[in-house]
Amino acid sequence: MLDVAARLPTPPELSIGPGDDAAVLASAAGESIVVSVDLSIEGVHFRREWLTWEAIGYRATAAALSDLAAMAARPLGALVSVALPIELETGVYLQLAAGLTEALADAEAALLGGDTSRSPGAAVIDVTVIGAVVEPVTRGGATPGDQVWVTGRLGGAAAAVLAYNSALEPAPPARRRFEHPTPRWREARWLAERGLLTAMIDLSDGLAGDAAHIARASGAGLRLRLDRLPLDEALEGWSDTTVARRIAAGGGEDYELLFTSPAGRVDRVRDAFQRTFDLELTRIGDAVEDTDLPASGVTWIDRAGEPVDPPATAGFDHFAG
């Protein structure tokens, strides 16, 4: 693992790189350290039939980095543990390392350490990410009157999984979204630096479930417009847009950001954001008082304001098909 680290950026904070018993990061004055971990197991989180090993490494790393984005932190680096079945050729390890190295390089993050082992069973990738932030954004700061926004478009990964589960090859845009999710940490910091964020989460379980996390942590309700959901290119052609929107709301692993912001604030910078990142910002609802709401804290309405059935919130089961 460590042989690939040399190709990665070395953050100025890294005073001792991997290779000793531990890596050492000099912490910057006024910044806090942000840590999270994401475990990927073959047969549970991914299937080797669906993805190249490079894509498996990229996705596992990007998913972990996305949790730093959700706190508006910038990535410093990652520690990656990999266990591979002994029957796989050495090339597999190199492909996996190439994928995770690419994801780290894209995020300007260093490899801070790792551990490798053979696995008597499935392939295992566990990625711990370390970031830095001056003022973290949590899930818990939404207040009634805030607007609810989402970055990018939703449902691309879900469309890919639907295809795989039907033994079909996903359409190229869905496949791209599934293989190479982009942790939105630059976007998160841009928004945070402008003081726009009251609460934030990354969309890993799916919008319906992740919105409930914000609602519960904030003690506020979220009222979301199903017809406002920005559909991924992969779902755009669907004749039944309601079904497409329910898939986009229930499906996971888009790794876009869901956030709340005081009314009127995002509108002023929306064009600048979209130009800077070539990424849409869409207002999909409002934070409301937490009364007469379902236990999830999230209600779904249509264009006329009438309630609609909530999309599935059971998280994201790859193998439900």
Added chain:
Amino acid sequence: MLDVAARLPTPPELSIGPGDDAAVLASAAGESIVVSVDLSIEGVHFRREWLTWEAIGYRATAAALSDLAAMAARPLGALVSVALPIELETGVYLQLAAGLTEALADAEAALLGGDTSRSPGAAVIDVTVIGAVVEPVTRGGATPGDQVWVTGRLGGAAAAVLAYNSALEPAPPARRRFEHPTPRWREARWLAERGLLTAMIDLSDGLAGDAAHIARASGAGLRLRLDRLPLDEALEGWSDTTVARRIAAGGGEDYELLFTSPAGRVDRVRDAFQRTFDLELTRIGDAVEDTDLPASGVTWIDRAGEPVDPPATAGFDHFAG
């Protein structure tokens, strides 16, 4: 996993605990952050026939914390990923969590995050540890003339593995050492605060191999006296003390500290150290010029100063028996 976190100490640095997308640690002024990861896989690193699940959790966590000790860092906390085969009962998960919680509590460390999954194959535990240090001690600072010291006694874990591999029940002292290794971070900090350490490593692979890591990183040789090795209680009764010492030198997972210190310095504080920690400090050799030495950088001598064959340095293979 996170339900056990409430029972653990909350370091003053922890500004946002686990439960959001990531945990946040306010870093103390002047301190650096130290990170390391240790992967444990059933059938490779442990066998469920040998240990209770509680001991498996304790060992996996203690092994990771020991890497912080090796840098003279104090533990802040850990992120723990666990994947268990679906056929195990829920009780197993609780036992494992109890063991790792105990190891964290013993080290005054918080649970900073975690991820859990079912495993289609073997049980997997991956522990990332985060610590803090003002001045880290590396493997690379030994200079000729330094003395080589070791904490505690060696070979207890190796004696347990020898017994297990012969289908025997280990003697109670060996079993205790194997089940509950103690990360020596308090001892390391005590020594570091007194400016005694030039290089340090924790004994995970075994003294013979780990000494070579110090020698190579320091560009110095280490000349070690086989007859000086402090034998664990479990090896003390052996009539062939040379064999016992070779086992102690080659066997791994004692998690004691191997360090170098300028001549004469440790002698002045040795009694105080031993009283404070109820733990022996033994001088086992010297750092020498890196000339006429084997590639490992380590030579072994007997009481008369005559060379003896080096103990096995192939690392620690549990299943060699």
